[in-house]
Amino acid sequence: MRTRQMEECSKPEISIVVPTYNEAQVIGTFLDKVREELEEYTKCYEVIVVDDDSPDGTWRIVEEESKGDPRIRLVRRLGERGLATAVIKGIQEARSDLVIVMDADLQHPPEVVPKILGKAKEGYDIVVASRYARGGGVEGWSKARLAISRISSIVSKILVREARKTSDPMSGFFLVRKSIVRVEHLRPRGYKILLEILAKSPGARVADVPYTFRKRAAGDSKLGLRVMVDFILHLISLSRLARFAIVGGIGSILNLGVMYILLPVAGVDASSIAGIEAGILWNFILHEEWTFKSRFAGSVIRRLIGYHLSSLAGITSTYLVMRLLYTLAGVNPVLGQAIGIIVGFIANYTLSSGVVWRGAKAKTAP
Numbered sequence: 001m002r003t004r005q006m007e008e009c010s011k012p013e014i015s016i017v018v019p020t021y022n023e024a025q026v027i028g029t030f031l032d033k034v035r036e037e038l039e040e041y042t043k044c045y046e047v048i049v050v051d052d053d054s055p056d057g058t059w060r061i062v063e064e065e066s067k068g069d070p071r072i073r074l075v076r077r078l079g080e081r082g083l084a085t086a087v088i089k090g091i092q093e094a095r096s097d098l099v100i101v102m103d104a105d106l107q108h109p110p111e112v113v114p115k116i117l118g119k120a121k122e123g124y125d126i127v128v129a130s131r132y133a134r135g136g137g138v139e140g141w142s143k144a145r146l147a148i149s150r151i152s153s154i155v156s157k158i159l160v161r162e163a164r165k166t167s168d169p170m171s172g173f174f175l176v177r178k179s180i181v182r183v184e185h186l187r188p189r190g191y192k193i194l195l196e197i198l199a200k201s202p203g204a205r206v207a208d209v210p211y212t213f214r215k216r217a218a219g220d221s222k223l224g225l226r227v228m229v230d231f232i233l234h235l236i237s238l239s240r241l242a243r244f245a246i247v248g249g250i251g252s253i254l255n256l257g258v259m260y261i262l263l264p265v266a267g268v269d270a271s272s273i274a275g276i277e278a279g280i281l282w283n284f285i286l287h288e289e290w291t292f293k294s295r296f297a298g299s300v301i302r303r304l305i306g307y308h309l310s311s312l313a314g315i316t317s318t319y320l321v322m323r324l325l326y327t328l329a330g331v332n333p334v335l336g337q338a339i340g341i342i343v344g345f346i347a348n349y350t351l352s353s354g355v356v357w358r359g360a361k362a363k364t365a366p
């Protein structure tokens with residue numbers, strides 16, 4: 001019977017990708033439950049477990065299972081660790097166009113899989129199992145963990161436009177159509193591979209399915225401080241606005257520092273202008289090499305002049321706010337300049353993004 005199934009099933013209709021690290025206690029139950037759910041749907045599927053050579057022997061259990069049922073496939077990675085790269089590896093290995101990614105520890109309930117597949121049938125390219133969609137939730141989380149999760153999800157929606165298509169861009173439980181993800185473009189980092197996939201698949205149709213993130217029955221979470229730091233770095237790499245803000249923040253400190261040093265010798269006006277120009281040159285070099293690196297539009301000199309022109313609003317408001325506060329209210333000029341910088345920032349980003357580095361062409365071929 002089994003071999004007949006295999007002959008009929010040369011190309012699976014569904015691939016489930018399951019990253020594991022030290023899940024020996026639950027992997028058996030997980031595989032049973034997932035098979036139960038899938039069997040209702042089709043006999044023609046594959047479950048790909050990507051294990052990073054777990055010391056507790058998770059891979060050995062999967063290997064045994066795969067001997068009895070060839071639809072269970074083990075990818076055992078030696079000398080490599082990391083959830084995101086494991087997920088990408090699994091997606092690469094998947095032979096079906098519909099790929100579901102989920103955790104092995106049963107915190108992602110297998111009963112949700114048929115609902116996800118239902119949405120995919122309706123034609124969606126990415127289906128997110130969401131804790132924050134109506135009807136979803138989390139079980140037994142501390143207020144602190146809930147807050148961190150909510151905040152990071154809001155921040156990613158502010159910074160990454162494509163994340164706004166789902167209520168849970170941080171979910172680790174989702175379906176993707178392999179044909180719409182350009183796997184080779186994914187830069188895996190930390191835990192949040194869905195965010196990366198969303199950001200790199202601008203045309204994708206996205207739907208949510210609510211689910212409740214269950215308590216961990218056994219074993220430990222691998223989420224730690226490293227993961228949080230990685231997440232922040234990941235967001236910065238995905239968000240032009242975040243890079244712009246970081247460059248501008250340091251540029252502002254430089255501006256004020258130069259002004260502070262020159263003030264006693266050069267006076268209010270000259271030190272203000274010198275500070276502003278130092279900040280502008282710093283910003284220009286960093287935006288050129290980092291913030292807007294993938295864009296180009298004409299020559300460097302043109303962009304340098306363009307950047308000065310587009311910064312005029314910021315330059316003027318910085319100088320004028322400083323001058324007004326100093327002359328009318330006797331505010332310390334360096335403090336006045338700091339307030340002026342804040343006033344000019346928003347106008348500056350709008351003009352830089354919309355005028356100087358607006359070039360839609362990418363430096364490298366898409």
Ligand code: GDD
Pocket residue numbers: 018019020021022023050051052081082083086102103104105107170171172173191213220221222223
């Ligand atoms: N191959 C591999 N390598 N798998 C890993 C690694 C690794 O380095 N680290 C963790 N995993 C596996 C775990 O075995 C588990 O199946 C899954 O990835 C999630 O890891 P957990 O440690 O259980 O994560 P969590 O419970 O904190 O969940 C968080 O991350 C999930 C990512 O899938 C939450 O943010 C969830 O919302 C999210 O779904």
Ligand code: MN
Pocket residue numbers: 103105107216221
């Ligand atoms: Mn977990």
